Amino acid sequence: MGGMVACPKAVNAVRLAIPHTMDISEVIKSIENTDIASSIRNSLFLFPMLESIHVIGLALVFGTIAIVDLRLLGLASTHRPFRTMATDILKWTWIAFAITFVTGGLMFTTNATVYIHNPVFQAKMALLLLAGVNMGIFELTTGRSSRQWDTSSSPPAAAKTAAIISLTLWIGVIFLGRWIGFTTTRTATKDEAPPQINFEELFPGATEDSTTPAPPPTPNKK
Amino acid sequence: MNDFALWLSQTYPSVLIQTNNAWAIPTIQSIHIAGIGIVLASVFMMDLRILGLAGRDQTLRQTTNRFGPWLMWSLVALLVTGVLMVIGEPVRELVTISFWLKMFLIAVGTLVAAIFLRTLQKHDQRWEDAMTKRLSIKLMAIFTFLVWLAVIVLGRLIAYDHIWGAWSPARRL
Numbered sequence: 001m002g003g004m005v006a007c008p009k010a011v012n013a014v015r016l017a018i019p020h021t022m023d024i025s026e027v028i029k030s031i032e033n034t035d036i037a038s039s040i041r042n043s044l045f046l047f048p049m050l051e052s053i054h055v056i057g058l059a060l061v062f063g064t065i066a067i068v069d070l071r072l073l074g075l076a077s078t079h080r081p082f083r084t085m086a087t088d089i090l091k092w093t094w095i096a097f098a099i100t101f102v103t104g105g106l107m108f109t110t111n112a113t114v115y116i117h118n119p120v121f122q123a124k125m126a127l128l129l130l131a132g133v134n135m136g137i138f139e140l141t142t143g144r145s146s147r148q149w150d151t152s153s154s155p156p157a158a159a160k161t162a163a164i165i166s167l168t169l170w171i172g173v174i175f176l177g178r179w180i181g182f183t184t185t186r187t188a189t190k191d192e193a194p195p196q197i198n199f200e201e202l203f204p205g206a207t208e209d210s211t212t213p214a215p216p217p218t219p220n221k222k
Numbered sequence: 223m224n225d226f227a228l229w230l231s232q233t234y235p236s237v238l239i240q241t242n243n244a245w246a247i248p249t250i251q252s253i254h255i256a257g258i259g260i261v262l263a264s265v266f267m268m269d270l271r272i273l274g275l276a277g278r279d280q281t282l283r284q285t286t287n288r289f290g291p292w293l294m295w296s297l298v299a300l301l302v303t304g305v306l307m308v309i310g311e312p313v314r315e316l317v318t319i320s321f322w323l324k325m326f327l328i329a330v331g332t333l334v335a336a337i338f339l340r341t342l343q344k345h346d347q348r349w350e351d352a353m354t355k356r357l358s359i360k361l362m363a364i365f366t367f368l369v370w371l372a373v374i375v376l377g378r379l380i381a382y383d384h385i386w387g388a389w390s391p392a393r394r395l
Contacts, residue, residue, distance in 0.1 A: 048382040052375040055255065059374065062256060063263020077288055080280065088276050092266070174259075175252040182248055 028112045037109035047110065050103045057099035058177070062170050064093040071155075072163035078153035083146055111184065120183050124176035131169040138162040223391075227312040239310030247310055254303040257296045258374060264293040265335070265370050269363040272354055282350050283342065290339045297332060317391050318383035324376035331369045334362070 031037065040046045068086055070076040077085060108115050115121045142158040149155045230236055239246050270276035271285040280288075308315045315321050342350065353359055383390045 044382075044385050048379055048385060049375075052378040055258070055378055056262070056371055056374050059255070059259040059262040060266060062259035063261075063266070066260065067263060067267070076292075079284075084279050085277075088279070089267075092270075092276065171252075171256055174255050175248070178252045178255060179248050 025113070028116055031109050031112045034109060036106070037112075040106060040110045047107065050107050054100055054103040054107065057096045057103060058174065060096035061093055061100060062174060064089050064096065065166060065170055068093075069163035069167050072159045074154040074160070081150045082155065083150050086146075114184055115180070118180065118183055120176050120179045124173055124180065127169050127172045127176065131166060131173065134162060134165045134169065138166075223316055224313075227316040230309065230312040230316075233309075236309050236312060239306065243310065247307070250303050250306050250310070254300060254307065257300045257303065258377075260292055260296040261300065262370055262374070264289040264296065265331075265367060268293075269367045272363040273360055274354075281347065282354055283347070286339055286342055290335075293335060315380060318380050319386050319389050319391060320376045320379040320383050324373055324380070327369050327373045327376065331366055331373060334366050334369075338362070 040050065067077065067089055071078070071080070071082055071085060138159070142156060142162060145156075146159075149159070231240075239250075267277060267289050268282075268285055271278075271280065271282055277285050345353075379385065383392050387393070
């Protein structure tokens with residue numbers, strides 16, 4: 001497969017980093033074929049546990065970012081100096097983000113090809129990137145002058161704008177993240193049949209991926 | 223409970239959510255998750271303050287005044303979106319052990335938080351300073367945080383209740 005010549009420089013850069021004969025899609029495939037990916041796929045517990053820890057991490061990421069953003073908007077914690085609370089809180093945000101990154105990465109490996117072609121997944125990654133860009137711009141511009149408005153209960157308009165963009169993007173990330181679960185049928189690439197999950201068949205439409213058409217009822221294996 | 227879930231699934235509000243489930247369910251769930259973010263971060267900040275790991279420029283009272291109301295109002299928002307999810311998918315929610323364990327732990331977490339916030343309001347600064355030094359209070363902070371983490375895990379496990387094996391009522395349907 002050699003269909004990715006639109007950006008030769010990028011392709012060359014990737015080719016330098018990985019064995020010569022490999023294409024991007026082959027790299028994705030090999031991620032899927034790793035032992036860790038297949039052990040998550042074959043385990044009844046691992047994927048739900050990864051999802052749960054992912055939710056814990058993202059709850060802390062969103063919640064702590066919201067605390068800082070609401071301070072920037074002058075809506076909460078207004079008596080507290082911005083710089084003090086930002087350094088106090090954001091280190092926990094980064095720890096939580098690392099947790100979501102690791103658990104999200106592990107979930108990605110289980111079905112990498114499907115995820116990478118899923119427009120909802122792509123959109124979520126784009127919003128994450130934009131959230132990073134928004135943070136970077138804030139740090140390099142308004143954040144630089146934060147000493148001047150540190151104790152002000154109403155930070156400059158640019159800071160408020162960054163806060164609104166940040167909150168909007170993170171809510172979008174949550175929404176798209178939840179949506180991925182409704183667009184990807186994980187069982188499609190399971191290495192083997194899951195052990196007797198009968199109630200999905202008994203109640204089509206009442207389980208996790210309820211928006212995807214329920215499979216035709218099959219006789220229960222007893 | 224099975225009969226109730228089946229009856230609920232045939233009521234008008236349930237059918238309304240079911241017929242719009244392509245967007246209604248993910249939307250309600252996303253709002254629910256955003257609310258979980260506010261709840262968990264609020265508990266986290268108050269617990270870290272008790273443990274002396276964050277917010278030390280603030281008194282405990284200032285910290286609870288900031289996050290206590292957000293915790294309680296987010297719990298209300300979670301109750302509303304949670305009820306909507308139960309109405310929309312009664313069997314998926316009610317006929318699981320994960321859901322009922324989750325409800326029990328929410329009751330524990332909410333009760334501990336309410337008693338703690340109320341007690342704190344009744345006493346003065348000196349009492350507060352003495353109390354935050356006590357090991358039992360620090361252990362309570364860690365315990366409540368773990369309770370809320372378990373609530374989140376159980377919430378996710380509603381979709382995977384089969385992992386409880388024979389304990390899952392979904393099995394016996």
